[in-house]
Amino acid sequence: MIRSSQPGVRLRGLGKDYGARTAVGSIDLDVERGECFALLGPNGAGKTTTISMLAGVVTPTRGWIEICGIELGSDPYAAKVKVGLVPQEIALYEELSALQNLRYFGALYGLRGATLAERIDQSLEVVGLRDRTREQVKTYSGGMKRRLNIAAGLLHRPQVLILDEPTVGVDPQSRNQIFSTVRALRDAGTTIVYSTHYMEEAEALCDRVAIMDAGKVIASGTVPELVAAHTRDEVIIELGGDPAAVAEASRAACAGGATLHGGSLLHIGPSSRGLGSVIGGIEQCGAVVVRIASHQATLENAFLALTGRALRDEP
Numbered sequence: 001m002i003r004s005s006q007p008g009v010r011l012r013g014l015g016k017d018y019g020a021r022t023a024v025g026s027i028d029l030d031v032e033r034g035e036c037f038a039l040l041g042p043n044g045a046g047k048t049t050t051i052s053m054l055a056g057v058v059t060p061t062r063g064w065i066e067i068c069g070i071e072l073g074s075d076p077y078a079a080k081v082k083v084g085l086v087p088q089e090i091a092l093y094e095e096l097s098a099l100q101n102l103r104y105f106g107a108l109y110g111l112r113g114a115t116l117a118e119r120i121d122q123s124l125e126v127v128g129l130r131d132r133t134r135e136q137v138k139t140y141s142g143g144m145k146r147r148l149n150i151a152a153g154l155l156h157r158p159q160v161l162i163l164d165e166p167t168v169g170v171d172p173q174s175r176n177q178i179f180s181t182v183r184a185l186r187d188a189g190t191t192i193v194y195s196t197h198y199m200e201e202a203e204a205l206c207d208r209v210a211i212m213d214a215g216k217v218i219a220s221g222t223v224p225e226l227v228a229a230h231t232r233d234e235v236i237i238e239l240g241g242d243p244a245a246v247a248e249a250s251r252a253a254c255a256g257g258a259t260l261h262g263g264s265l266l267h268i269g270p271s272s273r274g275l276g277s278v279i280g281g282i283e284q285c286g287a288v289v290v291r292i293a294s295h296q297a298t299l300e301n302a303f304l305a306l307t308g309r310a311l312r313d314e315p
């Protein structure tokens, strides 16, 4: 059953355990039809696991998935044909040419004859890959393989296209081509789920963003909403010198509206108004300004505020 008012993708309580490890806890998400939605998260956040469950290639441990109003668990075939997956690891046969690869993947979706030829042609056109289509894929550059990987996911004209880190290892020209492809598909009404670590990709392409970490969605919204909620423009002053003078200078600055972080770091913001008098006050107390830095309210800083700075493979 298709209910057209339904979102492109709806996830409720979706989770996956691998033995004792929870890769994805319990995710609730709605992606509207025709929306480009970013899944942003550090390594191991659970993006690929979520995407693989969405595409029907990993079975969830709990929860449910609806694609354009069709529940994946109850009607897997009908739901899966609505989805195109562009996987993180390039999934192409290196010994085959681009054309042979696309013929193979198209046939898996039941495309044959003139329809298959037309779809192959259109998919190659969309990703800007009309040359060298008869050469073996192993002779292609990384960017060409990435674009062919996308073409393979488009052949059956999916209503929901899922791209898992599609720009890893490509040059700026190929990246631009991939961006144009995603924008054109979104403008034509395709619902897009796009996983990335690159903030600028989420900012440039996506209507809304979910930030994932450790198997959870820890924040979601438009980029301006996330930036406003989780970071702000501020000036950071690091104090040094005699500890008693630092303590006195900090007290004076905090009385004037600054915030003290970690003993010797003063944060002043969101505007830097009053900065001159704060610095004057610090010097009057006999303390020293060791460093002044400005911290901008960007998606990257919101992301770091939410996810922290520790590497994900540290114990």
Ligand SMILES: Nc1ncnc2c1ncn2[C@@H]1O[C@H](COP(=O)(O)OP(=O)(O)OP(=O)(O)O)[C@@H](O)[C@H]1O
Pocket (backbone or CB within 6 Å): 018, 021, 022, 023, 024, 041, 042, 043, 044, 045, 046, 047, 048, 049, 050, 088
């Ligand atoms: N097949 C598997 N067996 C066991 N653990 C797995 C498996 N697949 C993923 N995991 C674990 O699940 C967690 C989430 O992994 P996932 O690949 O979904 O993260 P990711 O956000 O896509 O990371 P990356 O940005 O590095 O691609 C990790 O701790 C990973 O080690």
Ligand SMILES: [Mg+2]
Pocket (backbone or CB within 6 Å): 047, 048, 049, 088, 164
């Ligand atoms: Mg991944």
